[in-house]
Every structure is written in C-alpha cells, then in structure tokens.
Amino acid sequence: xxxxxxxxxxxxxxxxxxxxxxxxxxxxxxxxxxxxxxxxxxxxxxxxxxxxxxxxxxxxxxxxxxxxxxxxxxxxxxxxxxxxxxxxxxxxxxxxxxxxxxxxxxxxxxxxxxxxxxxxxxxxxxxxxxxxxxxxxxxxxxxxxxxxxxxxxxxxxxxxxxxxxxxxxxxxxxxxxxxxxxxxxxxxxxxxxxxxxxxxxxxxxxxxxxxxxxxxxxxxxxxxxxxxxxxxxxxxxxxxxx
Amino acid sequence: xxxxxxxxxxxxxxxxxxxxxxxxxxxxxxxxxxxxxxxxxxxxxx
Numbered sequence: 001x002x003x004x005x006x007x008x009x010x011x012x013x014x015x016x017x018x019x020x021x022x023x024x025x026x027x028x029x030x031x032x033x034x035x036x037x038x039x040x041x042x043x044x045x046x047x048x049x050x051x052x053x054x055x056x057x058x059x060x061x062x063x064x065x066x067x068x069x070x071x072x073x074x075x076x077x078x079x080x081x082x083x084x085x086x087x088x089x090x091x092x093x094x095x096x097x098x099x100x101x102x103x104x105x106x107x108x109x110x111x112x113x114x115x116x117x118x119x120x121x122x123x124x125x126x127x128x129x130x131x132x133x134x135x136x137x138x139x140x141x142x143x144x145x146x147x148x149x150x151x152x153x154x155x156x157x158x159x160x161x162x163x164x165x166x167x168x169x170x171x172x173x174x175x176x177x178x179x180x181x182x183x184x185x186x187x188x189x190x191x192x193x194x195x196x197x198x199x200x201x202x203x204x205x206x207x208x209x210x211x212x213x214x215x216x217x218x219x220x221x222x223x224x225x226x227x228x229x230x231x232x233x234x235x236x237x238x239x240x241x242x
Numbered sequence: 243x244x245x246x247x248x249x250x251x252x253x254x255x256x257x258x259x260x261x262x263x264x265x266x267x268x269x270x271x272x273x274x275x276x277x278x279x280x281x282x283x284x285x286x287x288x
Contacts, residue, residue, distance in 0.1 A: 047249050048250060106256040215267060228285075
C-alpha cells in the first residue's frame, strides 16, 4: 500500500486506469440498463416498475460503498499517515453523495406506484437520508479544514470513521425494524431473484462500480494537481520575497 | 381503490434522473481534472 504513497507513481497508474474504468464502466452500465429495460421481463406483482431496480440497487450499493471508502481512507490516514489517504477520502465524497441521492430519488419514484406513496419514515429510507446528510456534513467539514489549515486537521477523518456506524444500520434496518422496504434479495453466495433479473442487475452494479472508481481516480488527480499547483505558486511567491 | 398509473412514467423518470446524474458527475470530474492539471502545468512553466 505504501508503494502508492508516491504521488508520481500513483499518477502513472491513474493515467491509464482512469479512462479504462470510466470507458468500461459506461459501456457495461449502459448495456446492462438496456438489457434490463428492453429485454428483461416485467415482474409478476410489480409489473414494469421493477426495471427501476437496475438503477436503484447499484446506486444504493455505491452510496454505501462511497462512505466505506471514506472510512477506510480515514483509518489509513489516521493510522499510517498515508499521504494519498486524505485525497482518496475527499475523492469518494461527491460520487458517494450523488449515488445516495440517485438511490433516494429512484426509490421514491419506485415507491409511488409500488407502495402508493413517495416516502415513508421507516428505518431503511430514513437511514439512507441520514447518509446523504452525513456526506453533506463531511464535505463541509473537509472544505473548512482545507481552508483553515491546508487539510492538516484530523476532524474529517474522525467524522468519516464515526459516520461508518450508519452503514450496518442501513443494511440491517429492514431486518431489525418493521419496514415498508423489502428485505434483502441478494446476499453473498445466494439470491432470491430469478436469473432474468439477477444477471442484468449484477452487470449494472459492476458497470456503475467501475464508473465510480473512474470518477474517484479523476477526482484524486484533480485534487493532487490542485495541491501541486498551490505548492508551486507558494514556493515561487516566497522565493520572490512576497 | 388504487388509482391507475402508467408505470413507464416512473421508469423513464428514474432512468432520466440516474443517467443524467451519472453523466453530469463524469463530465464534471473530467472537466475539473483537466482544468487542475492545466493549471499545475502552467505553474510549473512559470
């Protein structure tokens, strides 16, 4: 892991990996969505609205994965002081928040015809909304930390770790509490879904995950370039006696 | 009694939101990356 601590080495890898993830992810996600939308069957009870699953489930997974990425990077930053860990955490925040918002909106659009309501304050929906607010709070704290002390503060990393408590709450909310939301259909090694729904769903999840990875790499390159430009301009200003 | 709703309205709206958000996020990440790297390269040349 410390092999990637060198920004020059990271950039060498990110330059070819980022377009690969973005291009491959976009093609796979679009193909999977087309498969589910045009060739997949309607569901016996939910009818055509089941096609929203191919967007809603990958978005939910990536909303949670984004925060797990922030938590893992925060842990790495606090324990090993890895120079790219803070940058990786910042890079995960926006795509994580976007996918969380997409999950909430597509879920609401699915809930209206399926449940007869846009929103219910049950454990799953509320904990997912809390995740979106955690992202907003983390981004505000990270920006404030960057403005105040150039990102030296440990507060965003501690917030990232504490906020990870919400991830198991989201996952187990439908088991712990009475919920309008259905229980998990897929777990490691087994699925209650028929193959006609499962395969395009897995393909869409993989496609959007690759897209997410590509966006995180692009964000890391942008943050790194911004920091390098700032450092260069600061050094130049100092050498010129300002 | 449940009101009759066209399910495709909700499906199309969900896909428009999901794909629109994903496309905007990818475009934004690429544009900000290009701008930041251009600014860094210009700072190096100065």
